[in-house]
Amino acid sequence: MDAPAPLDLAFQALGDPSRRAMVERLALGPASVSELAKPLAMSLPAVMQHLAVLEQSGLVRSEKIGRVRTCRIDPNAITAAEHWLNERRRQWEQRFDRLDAFLTQQDETQE
Amino acid sequence: MDAPAPLDLAFQALGDPSRRAMVERLALGPASVSELAKPLAMSLPAVMQHLAVLEQSGLVRSEKIGRVRTCRIDPNAITAAEHWLNERRRQWEQRFDRLDAFLTQQDETQE
DNA sequence: CTAATACTTAAGTGTTTACTTAAGCATTGT
DNA sequence: ACAATGCTTAAGTAAACACTTAAGTATTAG
Numbered sequence: 454m455d456a457p458a459p460l461d462l463a464f465q466a467l468g469d470p471s472r473r474a475m476v477e478r479l480a481l482g483p484a485s486v487s488e489l490a491k492p493l494a495m496s497l498p499a500v501m502q503h504l505a506v507l508e509q510s511g512l513v514r515s516e517k518i519g520r521v522r523t524c525r526i527d528p529n530a531i532t533a534a535e536h537w538l539n540e541r542r543r544q545w546e547q548r549f550d551r552l553d554a555f556l557t558q559q560d561e562t563q564e
Numbered sequence: 565m566d567a568p569a570p571l572d573l574a575f576q577a578l579g580d581p582s583r584r585a586m587v588e589r590l591a592l593g594p595a596s597v598s599e600l601a602k603p604l605a606m607s608l609p610a611v612m613q614h615l616a617v618l619e620q621s622g623l624v625r626s627e628k629i630g631r632v633r634t635c636r637i638d639p640n641a642i643t644a645a646e647h648w649l650n651e652r653r654r655q656w657e658q659r660f661d662r663l664d665a666f667l668t669q670q671d672e673t674q675e
Numbered sequence: 676c677t678a679a680t681a682c683t684t685a686a687g688t689g690t691t692t693a694c695t696t697a698a699g700c701a702t703t704g705t
Numbered sequence: 706a707c708a709a710t711g712c713t714t715a716a717g718t719a720a721a722c723a724c725t726t727a728a729g730t731a732t733t734a735g
Contacts, residue, residue, distance in 0.1 A: 460584065461580070464576075465576065465580075466579075467571075467579075467648075468572055468575035468576030468577075468578075469572070469576075469722095470568070470569060473572075476652060480656050481655060482659055485681080485682095486681075486682065487680090487681065495725090496724075496725065496726080497681085497682070497683090498682095498683080498725080498726085499724055499725075501682075502723075502724080506722095519731090519732055519733075520731065520732040520733070522681080526652070526656050528653060528657075531649055531652060531653055531656075535650065537578075537584075538642055538649070541587060541642060542639060542642055542646065544591040546639075580693085596711080597711075597712065598712080606694070606695090607694080607695065607696080608711085608712070608713090609694085609695080609712095609715095610694055612712075613692090613693075614693085617692095628712085630701090630703075631700095631701065631702040631703070631711045632702090632710095632711065632712085
């Protein structure tokens with residue numbers, strides 16, 4: 454019953470190709486629900502459900518004006534995900550730097 | 565029955581907190597299966613299943629020597645995911661640049 | 676007023692996911 | 706040889722997912 458970490462929701466949301474397609478579309482600019490739905494081979498309610506997942510993950514937000522709901526990207530969640538990946542790669546690369554430094558030092562003490 | 569896109573597998577794999585913990589551990593350096601399992605409150609077979617998901621996604625690879633399987637990060641899949649996010653943010657930011665340029669131009673023609 | 680548009684809600688279904696326990700199989704230490 | 710270690714396989718289950726269809730509800734255009 455406890456809330457999942459924000460990164461769980463963001464990465465999980467991005468793990469579905471339809472939802473990624475929706476985010477790709479929204480990266481070009483805001484769009485209505487039916488605009489998002491058009492290229493996807495599924496019913497409108499299905500798209501709504503994907504949209505709900507995207508909103509809960511914080512990747513997308515939307516507001517309804519009249520009878521049309523306009524969706525747009527919320528860059529914060531994307532930045533958070535980007536950050537996590539960035540950090541892992543940094544740590545991984547740091548390992549080689551340290552190994553490299555160690556080997557260089559070994560070389561020097563041998564001369 | 566067709567193969568899911570590599571990004572599907574990578575993002576989906578990262579959507580689980582246990583698997584993210586495993587990747588976080590592996591970013592510090594290679595580890596055996598039981599080392600990965602130690603901090604996780606679940607059975608060994610469960611960890612194996614998570615490991616299989618990580619391997620299928622390309623985020624991690626492993627090799628068995630004697631009775632110990634050593635796992636390590638494969639940076640390629642991480643880079644691919646990083647790239648996708650990067651690109652979306654770039655596109656999103658480009659929108660504001662264009663809007664900005666447009667408004668600046670409007671300002672100039674008004675003077 | 677009426678019909679079309681743009682979503683929205685509800686409920687049902689088959690599949691996938693994240694585990695579990697029990698049992699099995701090679702290595703390695705004694 | 707034998708036991709302990711480290712992983713592996715198999716099989717089962719409860720919950721989450723990704724849809725579907727059918728039936729709404731507001732807005733807006735004619």
